[in-house]
Amino acid sequence: MxxxxxxxxxxxxxxxxxxxxxxxxxxxxxxxxxxxxxxxLPMVEMPAYTLEGENGPLPLADVFDGRRQLITYHHMWSAGREWQCPGCTGFTSQYTRLEFLDAYDARFVVVTQGPIGEALAYKKRVGNRMPWYSTAGSPFGADVGAPRDGGYAVNVFLRDGDTVYRTWHTDGRGTEQLSHTFGLVDLLPYGRQEEWQDSPEGWPQSPTYSRWASSKDIAAAYGPHTPDA
The missing domain is CATH 1.20.5 (Single alpha-helices involved in coiled-coils or other helix-helix interfaces)
Structure with a gap:
């Protein structure tokens, strides 16, 4: 016991x-x-990047879809892999109701280095509900801390007309404050049950990430076979 x-x-x-x-x-x-x-915080003006969405190329300013504020989650992407980063897949699977951001004149989207066709196919496979964009043909991702074959990142932008400014950035554990997963798990008596955590003697602990759902698990739970996907 x-x-x-x-x-x-x-x-x-x-x-x-x-x-x-x-x-x-x-x-x-x-x-x-x-x-x-x-x-x-001060902000920095961004160049006129062109990304690609489900309806084709568009300038970064249009990714705001009329809002003044934009949050981007930069999803890790590995060419040729059926299942992409489980951490990114799991993190973005949480956001199924983002309409509340409309009241704050804001939008939250996924940007990835994957080609848009592959990215949208993956979005459907895992049942993701967020808008996706590709920076495969643009230096945008690399310029904001998410280079090709690199890590994930969160960035925040402010739009003034057609001019876009970068206002905030984080990566690594800095993204935890955006997730309800760890907020809930950290309330539990046993916490995350990972070896690095400071827990009392005898508490159940396992290797880091070992309790995280795989991308395949997420697809099974939220994928296109579900009625509302």
């Missing part, structure tokens, strides 16, 4: 929870301060 947290009386539990809550609230206030600083 796996180890479990110690059993205590309600008053003791409430005291420990209150102490933890103080730290959680401090972290929330720090995230508020970070967001305030993010809103004060």
């Amino acid at each position: 796996n180890a479990t947290p110690p059993v205590v009386d309600t008053a003791t539990w409430q005291d420990r929870l209150a102490a933890l809550r103080a730290r959680e609230k401090a972290a929330t206030r720090e995230l508020d301060a970070i967001a305030a600083e993010r809103r004060r």
